[in-house]
Amino acid sequence: MSEVSRQQRRREVRDRVKAGRQLLAQGLPLQPKMSEVLAVAQVVKAKLDETGNVRRASEAAELVQALAETSIAARPPTKQQIACTRGCSYCCHTFVAITPPEAFRLAAAVRGGHAAGMTPDVVRERARPQIGVAPEARIGGKLPCPLLVEGACSVYRFRPLVCRQATSLDVAVCIDEFEGRNLSARIPISGVHLQHASNAHITLLGAMRVAGFATDALELSAALDAALAEPDAEARWLQGEDVFGKVPRQVRREARLEQAIGHVASALDA
Numbered sequence: 001m002s003e004v005s006r007q008q009r010r011r012e013v014r015d016r017v018k019a020g021r022q023l024l025a026q027g028l029p030l031q032p033k034m035s036e037v038l039a040v041a042q043v044v045k046a047k048l049d050e051t052g053n054v055r056r057a058s059e060a061a062e063l064v065q066a067l068a069e070t071s072i073a074a075r076p077p078t079k080q081q082i083a084c085t086r087g088c089s090y091c092c093h094t095f096v097a098i099t100p101p102e103a104f105r106l107a108a109a110v111r112g113g114h115a116a117g118m119t120p121d122v123v124r125e126r127a128r129p130q131i132g133v134a135p136e137a138r139i140g141g142k143l144p145c146p147l148l149v150e151g152a153c154s155v156y157r158f159r160p161l162v163c164r165q166a167t168s169l170d171v172a173v174c175i176d177e178f179e180g181r182n183l184s185a186r187i188p189i190s191g192v193h194l195q196h197a198s199n200a201h202i203t204l205l206g207a208m209r210v211a212g213f214a215t216d217a218l219e220l221s222a223a224l225d226a227a228l229a230e231p232d233a234e235a236r237w238l239q240g241e242d243v244f245g246k247v248p249r250q251v252r253r254e255a256r257l258e259q260a261i262g263h264v265a266s267a268l269d270a
Protein backbone atom coordinates (compact mmCIF):
# COMPACT_ATOMS: atom_id res chain seq x y z
CA MET A 1 0.00 0.00 0.00
CA SER A 2 1.40 3.41 -0.94
CA GLU A 3 1.86 6.19 1.65
CA VAL A 4 -1.06 8.12 0.08
CA SER A 5 -3.41 5.13 0.30
CA ARG A 6 -2.23 4.45 3.86
CA GLN A 7 -3.10 8.02 4.84
CA GLN A 8 -6.43 7.74 3.06
CA ARG A 9 -7.16 4.50 4.89
CA ARG A 10 -6.25 6.05 8.27
CA ARG A 11 -8.56 9.00 7.54
CA GLU A 12 -11.38 6.63 6.58
CA VAL A 13 -10.99 4.67 9.82
CA ARG A 14 -10.90 7.90 11.87
CA ASP A 15 -14.10 9.15 10.18
CA ARG A 16 -15.80 5.84 10.74
CA VAL A 17 -14.86 5.78 14.42
CA LYS A 18 -16.22 9.32 14.83
CA ALA A 19 -19.51 8.38 13.15
CA GLY A 20 -19.64 5.11 15.09
CA ARG A 21 -19.33 6.89 18.45
CA GLN A 22 -22.24 9.15 17.54
CA LEU A 23 -24.35 6.16 16.55
CA LEU A 24 -23.49 4.38 19.80
CA ALA A 25 -24.77 7.42 21.69
CA GLN A 26 -27.98 7.83 19.69
CA GLY A 27 -28.70 4.23 18.61
CA LEU A 28 -28.91 2.60 15.21
CA PRO A 29 -32.02 2.85 13.02
CA LEU A 30 -34.05 -0.33 12.72
CA GLN A 31 -32.74 -0.96 9.20
CA PRO A 32 -29.33 0.71 9.31
CA LYS A 33 -27.28 1.50 6.21
CA MET A 34 -24.16 -0.60 5.71
CA SER A 35 -22.04 2.51 6.39
CA GLU A 36 -23.71 2.88 9.82
CA VAL A 37 -23.13 -0.76 10.75
CA LEU A 38 -19.50 -0.47 9.65
CA ALA A 39 -19.02 2.73 11.66
CA VAL A 40 -20.16 1.03 14.88
CA ALA A 41 -18.21 -2.14 14.08
CA GLN A 42 -15.09 0.01 13.62
CA VAL A 43 -15.49 1.37 17.17
CA VAL A 44 -15.96 -2.16 18.50
CA LYS A 45 -12.85 -3.28 16.62
CA ALA A 46 -10.89 -0.34 18.06
CA LYS A 47 -11.97 -1.53 21.51
CA LEU A 48 -10.87 -5.10 20.74
CA ASP A 49 -7.51 -3.76 19.53
CA GLU A 50 -6.74 -1.81 22.75
CA THR A 51 -3.28 -3.08 23.62
CA GLY A 52 -2.79 -3.92 27.29
CA ASN A 53 -6.48 -3.78 28.18
CA VAL A 54 -7.27 -7.24 29.56
CA ARG A 55 -10.98 -6.40 29.85
CA ARG A 56 -11.40 -5.33 26.25
CA ALA A 57 -13.58 -8.31 25.24
CA SER A 58 -16.12 -7.76 28.02
CA GLU A 59 -15.99 -4.02 27.34
CA ALA A 60 -16.77 -4.69 23.65
CA ALA A 61 -19.79 -6.73 24.79
CA GLU A 62 -20.85 -3.83 26.99
CA LEU A 63 -20.65 -1.45 24.01
CA VAL A 64 -22.97 -3.51 21.81
CA GLN A 65 -25.39 -4.39 24.60
CA ALA A 66 -25.71 -0.66 25.37
CA LEU A 67 -26.19 -0.06 21.63
CA ALA A 68 -29.12 -2.48 21.53
CA GLU A 69 -30.73 -0.78 24.55
CA THR A 70 -30.20 2.74 23.18
CA SER A 71 -31.52 1.74 19.75
CA ILE A 72 -34.67 0.16 21.24
CA ALA A 73 -35.24 3.15 23.56
CA ALA A 74 -34.85 5.60 20.65
CA ARG A 75 -37.34 3.72 18.47
CA PRO A 76 -39.55 1.58 20.71
CA PRO A 77 -42.04 -0.85 19.22
CA THR A 78 -45.50 0.52 18.51
CA LYS A 79 -48.82 -1.31 18.47
CA GLN A 80 -47.25 -4.39 20.03
CA GLN A 81 -48.23 -5.64 23.44
CA ILE A 82 -45.12 -7.16 24.98
CA ALA A 83 -46.10 -9.86 27.46
CA CYS A 84 -42.87 -9.82 29.53
CA THR A 85 -43.16 -8.77 33.16
CA ARG A 86 -40.79 -8.84 36.12
CA GLY A 87 -40.77 -12.29 37.68
CA CYS A 88 -41.75 -13.99 34.42
CA SER A 89 -38.86 -16.30 33.67
CA TYR A 90 -40.00 -19.27 31.59
CA CYS A 91 -37.54 -18.13 28.89
CA CYS A 92 -34.65 -18.37 31.40
CA HIS A 93 -35.06 -22.16 31.29
CA THR A 94 -34.26 -22.56 27.61
CA PHE A 95 -31.07 -22.89 25.59
CA VAL A 96 -29.33 -19.49 25.37
CA ALA A 97 -26.44 -18.94 22.96
CA ILE A 98 -23.95 -16.17 23.70
CA THR A 99 -20.68 -14.78 22.34
CA PRO A 100 -17.29 -15.14 24.11
CA PRO A 101 -17.14 -11.42 25.08
CA GLU A 102 -20.61 -11.73 26.62
CA ALA A 103 -19.45 -14.75 28.65
CA PHE A 104 -16.58 -12.64 30.01
CA ARG A 105 -18.94 -9.77 30.82
CA LEU A 106 -21.18 -12.15 32.77
CA ALA A 107 -18.14 -13.61 34.54
CA ALA A 108 -16.96 -10.12 35.49
CA ALA A 109 -20.44 -9.36 36.88
CA VAL A 110 -20.31 -12.52 39.01
CA ARG A 111 -16.78 -11.74 40.25
CA GLY A 112 -17.88 -8.19 41.03
CA GLY A 113 -20.63 -9.55 43.33
CA HIS A 114 -23.46 -8.42 41.01
CA ALA A 115 -25.10 -11.87 40.72
CA ALA A 116 -27.08 -11.70 43.97
CA GLY A 117 -23.74 -12.10 45.78
CA MET A 118 -23.16 -15.61 44.37
CA THR A 119 -19.50 -16.57 44.20
CA PRO A 120 -17.97 -17.94 40.99
CA ASP A 121 -17.95 -21.44 42.56
CA VAL A 122 -21.65 -21.26 43.38
CA VAL A 123 -22.49 -20.11 39.85
CA ARG A 124 -20.34 -22.88 38.34
CA GLU A 125 -22.12 -25.43 40.50
CA ARG A 126 -25.50 -24.08 39.38
CA ALA A 127 -24.36 -24.22 35.74
CA ARG A 128 -23.36 -27.88 35.85
CA PRO A 129 -26.78 -29.53 35.17
CA GLN A 130 -27.22 -27.54 31.93
CA ILE A 131 -23.79 -28.20 30.42
CA GLY A 132 -23.90 -30.48 27.38
CA VAL A 133 -27.72 -30.79 27.33
CA ALA A 134 -28.93 -30.58 23.72
CA PRO A 135 -31.01 -27.52 22.75
CA GLU A 136 -34.07 -29.73 22.06
CA ALA A 137 -33.76 -31.38 25.47
CA ARG A 138 -33.86 -27.98 27.15
CA ILE A 139 -37.46 -27.57 25.93
CA GLY A 140 -39.63 -28.83 28.77
CA GLY A 141 -36.45 -29.72 30.70
CA LYS A 142 -37.05 -26.91 33.24
CA LEU A 143 -33.33 -26.38 33.82
CA PRO A 144 -32.89 -22.78 35.02
CA CYS A 145 -30.10 -20.46 33.92
CA PRO A 146 -27.46 -20.40 36.68
CA LEU A 147 -27.98 -16.65 36.99
CA LEU A 148 -31.72 -16.86 37.63
CA VAL A 149 -32.40 -16.12 41.30
CA GLU A 150 -35.91 -16.17 42.79
CA GLY A 151 -37.49 -15.85 39.37
CA ALA A 152 -35.42 -12.83 38.27
CA CYS A 153 -32.22 -12.32 36.32
CA SER A 154 -29.52 -11.55 38.90
CA VAL A 155 -27.35 -9.85 36.27
CA TYR A 156 -30.03 -7.97 34.36
CA ARG A 157 -27.72 -5.06 33.48
CA PHE A 158 -25.12 -7.48 32.14
CA ARG A 159 -27.41 -9.94 30.35
CA PRO A 160 -26.48 -11.10 26.83
CA LEU A 161 -28.04 -9.83 23.61
CA VAL A 162 -30.17 -12.94 23.16
CA CYS A 163 -31.82 -12.27 26.55
CA ARG A 164 -32.43 -8.66 25.51
CA GLN A 165 -34.25 -9.78 22.38
CA ALA A 166 -36.43 -12.33 24.25
CA THR A 167 -39.61 -10.29 24.32
CA SER A 168 -42.65 -12.43 23.78
CA LEU A 169 -45.98 -11.15 22.59
CA ASP A 170 -47.74 -14.16 24.08
CA VAL A 171 -46.70 -15.65 27.43
CA ALA A 172 -48.92 -18.70 26.79
CA VAL A 173 -46.50 -19.85 24.07
CA CYS A 174 -43.54 -19.36 26.48
CA ILE A 175 -45.35 -21.50 29.06
CA ASP A 176 -46.01 -24.18 26.44
CA GLU A 177 -42.28 -24.30 25.63
CA PHE A 178 -41.40 -24.41 29.33
CA GLU A 179 -43.81 -27.31 29.79
CA GLY A 180 -42.63 -29.03 26.60
CA ARG A 181 -45.98 -29.02 24.79
CA ASN A 182 -47.29 -27.56 21.51
CA LEU A 183 -43.77 -27.62 20.15
CA SER A 184 -44.77 -26.61 16.64
CA ALA A 185 -45.79 -23.13 17.91
CA ARG A 186 -43.08 -20.49 17.60
CA ILE A 187 -42.84 -17.82 20.28
CA PRO A 188 -43.98 -14.54 18.65
CA ILE A 189 -41.32 -12.03 19.62
CA SER A 190 -41.04 -8.28 19.18
CA GLY A 191 -39.55 -7.67 15.73
CA VAL A 192 -38.03 -4.39 16.92
CA HIS A 193 -36.12 -6.06 19.77
CA LEU A 194 -35.03 -8.88 17.49
CA GLN A 195 -33.77 -6.54 14.77
CA HIS A 196 -31.85 -4.25 17.14
CA ALA A 197 -30.25 -7.20 18.92
CA SER A 198 -29.36 -8.68 15.55
CA ASN A 199 -27.76 -5.39 14.40
CA ALA A 200 -25.73 -5.28 17.62
CA HIS A 201 -24.66 -8.92 17.14
CA ILE A 202 -23.48 -8.19 13.60
CA THR A 203 -21.31 -5.25 14.71
CA LEU A 204 -19.71 -7.29 17.52
CA LEU A 205 -19.14 -10.47 15.54
CA GLY A 206 -17.95 -8.64 12.40
CA ALA A 207 -15.41 -6.73 14.50
CA MET A 208 -14.34 -9.90 16.31
CA ARG A 209 -13.83 -11.76 13.06
CA VAL A 210 -11.66 -9.07 11.52
CA ALA A 211 -9.70 -8.79 14.79
CA GLY A 212 -8.94 -12.52 14.47
CA PHE A 213 -11.18 -13.97 17.21
CA ALA A 214 -13.37 -17.07 16.88
CA THR A 215 -17.04 -16.12 16.69
CA ASP A 216 -18.70 -19.38 17.75
CA ALA A 217 -22.08 -19.31 19.45
CA LEU A 218 -21.67 -20.84 22.92
CA GLU A 219 -24.29 -22.16 25.33
CA LEU A 220 -24.52 -19.75 28.26
CA SER A 221 -23.92 -22.16 31.20
CA ALA A 222 -20.94 -23.89 29.60
CA ALA A 223 -19.40 -20.62 28.40
CA LEU A 224 -19.86 -18.96 31.78
CA ASP A 225 -18.35 -21.99 33.52
CA ALA A 226 -15.27 -21.71 31.28
CA ALA A 227 -15.04 -17.94 31.75
CA LEU A 228 -15.19 -18.38 35.54
CA ALA A 229 -12.77 -21.32 35.69
CA GLU A 230 -9.67 -19.09 35.93
CA PRO A 231 -9.48 -15.46 37.09
CA ASP A 232 -7.44 -14.54 34.01
CA ALA A 233 -9.57 -16.43 31.46
CA GLU A 234 -10.38 -13.27 29.50
CA ALA A 235 -6.73 -12.18 29.28
CA ARG A 236 -5.74 -15.65 28.11
CA TRP A 237 -8.50 -15.75 25.50
CA LEU A 238 -7.36 -12.34 24.24
CA GLN A 239 -3.88 -13.79 23.84
CA GLY A 240 -5.24 -16.57 21.64
CA GLU A 241 -5.77 -19.38 24.16
CA ASP A 242 -8.84 -21.47 23.44
CA VAL A 243 -10.40 -21.16 26.90
CA PHE A 244 -13.74 -22.33 25.47
CA GLY A 245 -12.17 -25.44 23.95
CA LYS A 246 -14.25 -27.82 26.08
CA VAL A 247 -17.53 -25.99 25.48
CA PRO A 248 -19.67 -28.12 23.14
CA ARG A 249 -20.58 -26.34 19.91
CA GLN A 250 -24.31 -27.04 19.88
CA VAL A 251 -25.76 -24.42 17.57
CA ARG A 252 -25.04 -22.79 14.25
CA ARG A 253 -26.06 -19.26 13.47
CA GLU A 254 -28.62 -18.57 10.78
CA ALA A 255 -27.01 -18.33 7.33
CA ARG A 256 -28.38 -14.80 6.91
CA LEU A 257 -26.63 -13.61 10.08
CA GLU A 258 -23.39 -15.41 9.17
CA GLN A 259 -23.43 -13.72 5.79
CA ALA A 260 -23.89 -10.26 7.32
CA ILE A 261 -21.04 -10.89 9.80
CA GLY A 262 -18.75 -11.98 6.96
CA HIS A 263 -19.73 -8.93 4.95
CA VAL A 264 -18.88 -6.53 7.81
CA ALA A 265 -15.59 -8.30 8.49
CA SER A 266 -14.48 -8.10 4.83
CA ALA A 267 -15.49 -4.45 4.53
CA LEU A 268 -13.54 -3.54 7.68
CA ASP A 269 -10.57 -5.47 6.42
CA ALA A 270 -10.57 -3.89 2.96
Ligand code: SF4
Pocket residue numbers: 083084085088089090091092166167168170171174
Ligand atom coordinates in the same frame (compact mmCIF):
# COMPACT_ATOMS: atom_id res chain seq x y z
S1 SF4 B 1 -40.11 -13.97 26.86
FE1 SF4 B 1 -41.88 -15.09 27.66
S2 SF4 B 1 -41.12 -16.11 29.50
FE2 SF4 B 1 -39.65 -14.51 28.99
S3 SF4 B 1 -40.30 -12.75 30.24
FE3 SF4 B 1 -41.25 -12.57 28.19
S4 SF4 B 1 -43.28 -13.50 28.40
FE4 SF4 B 1 -42.05 -14.17 30.14
Ligand code: SF4
Pocket residue numbers: 091092093096145146147148149152153154155156159160163
Ligand atom coordinates in the same frame (compact mmCIF):
# COMPACT_ATOMS: atom_id res chain seq x y z
S1 SF4 C 1 -28.74 -14.24 31.84
FE1 SF4 C 1 -30.52 -13.50 32.95
S2 SF4 C 1 -32.07 -13.10 31.38
FE2 SF4 C 1 -30.52 -14.40 30.44
S3 SF4 C 1 -31.26 -16.51 30.71
FE3 SF4 C 1 -29.92 -16.04 32.46
S4 SF4 C 1 -31.29 -15.30 34.06
FE4 SF4 C 1 -32.41 -15.19 32.12
